[in-house]
Amino acid sequence: MCGIVGYIGPRDAVPVILNGLKRLEYRGYDSAGLAVLSNRHIEIRRASGKLSNLESLVAELPVSGRLAIGHTRWATHGAPSARNAHPHASRNGEVVVVHNGIVENYLELRQELLADGVVFASDTDTETIVHLVEQDLSSGLGLVESACRAFRRLKGAHGIVLMSDREPDKIVAARIGNAGGVVIGFGQDEMFIASDLPAILDHTHRAVFLESHQVAVVTQGGVTVQTLAGAPVDYQVHDLPWDPVASQKGDHRHFMHKEIHEQVRSLADTIAGRVDFDAGRIHLDTLSLSPKLARSLHKVVIIACGTAYHAAQVGKVLIERIAHLPVEVDIASEFRYRDPIIDPHTAVLAISQSGETADTLAAMEEARKKGALLWSIVNALGSQAMRIADGFISMQTGPEIGVASTKAFTAPLVDLYMLAVLLADLRGVVDSANLRKLVSDLALLPDLVGRCLDRESEVVSVAQALKDTRHCLYLGRGINMPIAYEGALKLKEISYLHAEGYPAGEMKHGPIALVDPDMPVVILAPRDPWYEKMLSQVEQVKARGGRVVAVATEGDQHLASLADHVLWVPETPWLLSPVVTVIPLQLLAYHIADLRHLDVDQPRNLAKSVTVE
Numbered sequence: 341m342c343g344i345v346g347y348i349g350p351r352d353a354v355p356v357i358l359n360g361l362k363r364l365e366y367r368g369y370d371s372a373g374l375a376v377l378s379n380r381h382i383e384i385r386r387a388s389g390k391l392s393n394l395e396s397l398v399a400e401l402p403v404s405g406r407l408a409i410g411h412t413r414w415a416t417h418g419a420p421s422a423r424n425a426h427p428h429a430s431r432n433g434e435v436v437v438v439h440n441g442i443v444e445n446y447l448e449l450r451q452e453l454l455a456d457g458v459v460f461a462s463d464t465d466t467e468t469i470v471h472l473v474e475q476d477l478s479s480g481l482g483l484v485e486s487a488c489r490a491f492r493r494l495k496g497a498h499g500i501v502l503m504s505d506r507e508p509d510k511i512v513a514a515r516i517g518n519a520g521g522v523v524i525g526f527g528q529d530e531m532f533i534a535s536d537l538p539a540i541l542d543h544t545h546r547a548v549f550l551e552s553h554q555v556a557v558v559t560q561g562g563v564t565v566q567t568l569a570g571a572p573v574d575y576q577v578h579d580l581p582w583d584p585v586a587s588q589k590g591d592h593r594h595f596m597h598k599e600i601h602e603q604v605r606s607l608a609d610t611i612a613g614r615v616d617f618d619a620g621r622i623h624l625d626t627l628s629l630s631p632k633l634a635r636s637l638h639k640v641v642i643i644a645c646g647t648a649y650h651a652a653q654v655g656k657v658l659i660e661r662i663a664h665l666p667v668e669v670d671i672a673s674e675f676r677y678r679d680p681i682i683d684p685h686t687a688v689l690a691i692s693q694s695g696e697t698a699d700t701l702a703a704m705e706e707a708r709k710k711g712a713l714l715w716s717i718v719n720a721l722g723s724q725a726m727r728i729a730d731g732f733i734s735m736q737t738g739p740e741i742g743v744a745s746t747k748a749f750t751a752p753l754v755d756l757y758m759l760a761v762l763l764a765d766l767r768g769v770v771d772s773a774n775l776r777k778l779v780s781d782l783a784l785l786p787d788l789v790g791r792c793l794d795r796e797s798e799v800v801s802v803a804q805a806l807k808d809t810r811h812c813l814y815l816g817r818g819i820n821m822p823i824a825y826e827g828a829l830k831l832k833e834i835s836y837l838h839a840e841g842y843p844a845g846e847m848k849h850g851p852i853a854l855v856d857p858d859m860p861v862v863i864l865a866p867r868d869p870w871y872e873k874m875l876s877q878v879e880q881v882k883a884r885g886g887r888v889v890a891v892a893t894e895g896d897q898h899l900a901s902l903a904d905h906v907l908w909v910p911e912t913p914w915l916l917s918p919v920v921t922v923i924p925l926q927l928l929a930y931h932i933a934d935l936r937h938l939d940v941d942q943p944r945n946l947a948k949s950v951t952v953e
């Protein structure tokens with residue numbers, strides 16, 4: 341998804357912009373560009389493909405200046421090409437813009453501009469913005485007013501940054517709706533602008549996050565924030581805790597591999613500060629959950645997309661089993677348009693790694709309108725999903741760079757478990773011995789996950805056996821059914837193999853017809869309450885000549901004798917088993933993709949942060 345960087349200050353802006361864009365590479369993009377104010381004129385460099393193409397272009401045609409904006413593009417309107425890459429310039433070259441989002445009324449605006457004699461230089465919706473600004477600027481209005489007048493005409497959700505050589509002392513940035521964030525970072529006599537924190541964390545740890553429908557006027561000395569109508573707005577400067585070093589790959593060949601291995605630490609961090617093992621209690625202070633509030637709840641609705649949705653499905657089992665509270669789980673893009681039945685006794689919980697997913701944010705807004713109590717589980721501190729919620733749980737995993745989510749899947753599983761235990765405690769539905777057991781089991785997790793990772797070489801052997809397959813079926817049941825979905829999603833997104841996750845009990849109603857020796861079937865059969873049922877599933881697949889890869893509890897020789905391959909996991913309390921069973925499936929997907937020589941960290945067509953609908 342598009343990434344934005346801006347700089348104004350005493351140094352050469354070009355390396356700052358290129359470095360910032362590099363930090364955003366993980367989001368996925370198809371072209372990149374930058375615009376620099378150089379000798380009072382704006383110079384633009386744009387290239388399709390990887391960022392290294394833009395770097396080569398800048399090396400061939402050097403440019404420097406103290407004011408610049410840059411962009412990585414993920415095509416929506418117009419093919420990925422240098423011509424369609426941002427920044428886009430006005431006809432007279434006086435204004436340039438970079439943009440994240442979709443101008444929903446761009447056809448109408450384009451017709452209007454064409455009728456005014458504007459000639460378009462690209463096929464993008466973004467270009468309409470810069471021509472609108474230029475029209476007002478040419479009629480004598482100032483840059484900020486011209487920009488705001490243009491912004492007010494745009495339908496849809498946007499992050500926009502623009503500058504002009506007519507007013508070379510400022511950059512104007514706006515956030516309209518939920519098309520991803522706009523963050524303004526403070527340096528020493530210099531300022532930074534970005535769509536995402538990693539782009540500026542090398543330079544600053546103090547930043548302002550724009551709210552929807554706010555405009556920032558950024559100068560070398562600071563920032564003022566206003567509404568689209570021009571009314572001044574007070575803002576809060578946040579201290580940012582993330583360490584940019586944590587964004588580096590270290591010894592690992594891929595970020596995804598690093599992040600899979602980081603789960604021992606990230607789960608320990610997730611638990612840290614939240615669990616009082618001595619008292620047998622959970623503390624989730626950022627949720628502000630009182631016993632009265634917990635008892636007043638009639639229902640929890642969990643909304644999310646993709647991998648986060650699979651975490652939500654596990655959350656349903658956890659909260660219903662542990663806290664005895666009904667839970668509905670919904671895909672955010674469905675929830676937002678379904679007119680869901682929500683009342684003030686419903687807590688709506690959004691799960692989002694980025695905290696900026698457009699569908700999830702829109703679903704949260706829908707829940708807010710209907711009067712729900714609004715919670716979120718987010719990884720990106722300061723993100724919109726964190727800020728608009730009444731309470732939140734931070735995943736505490738650090739930045740996740742690999743597009744395929746791994747550590748930001750297991751962290752919310754643990755957050756959901758802790759939430760379930762806390763709700764059970766506050767609602768008085770669990771006795772103290774059980775409560776103490778539920779809490780103390782959390783301490784086992786980092787070690788259990790570490791033991792799965794220690795078996796990586798066995799997973800590599802299975803990956804070698806499966807790497808040339810065309811299809812793969814994943815079956816699970818109960819609390820491990822969502823892990824079948826998640827295992828299949830990981831495989832399909834990074835290895836481009838067709839993989840399907842299925843509730844095992846549904847096999848006999850159709851999908852069993854697919855089973856033959858060419859269809860490997862990954863069967864999740866740890867020792868949980870569904871174990872016996874999963875054993876008979878293994879028998880059924882074998883009886884039809886299928887190839888079984890079993891995820892099995894260490895020591896389960898019976899299952900091993902039935903299966904063709906085994907991915908071993910240590911014995912785990914069943915309510916926490918998804919945190920463990922998913923680890924070999926993450927590794928399996930990673931190694932199959934790697935053996936197929938694919939771009940594991942940046943799979944085709946995907947973006948890390950999905951800020952368009």
Ligand code: F6R
Nearest residue numbers: 646647648692693694697744745
């Ligand atoms: C898959 C993956 C996506 C995201 C989904 C939601 O590996 O990463 O399916 O889980 O796009 O993203 P967030 O959690 O940022 O809302």
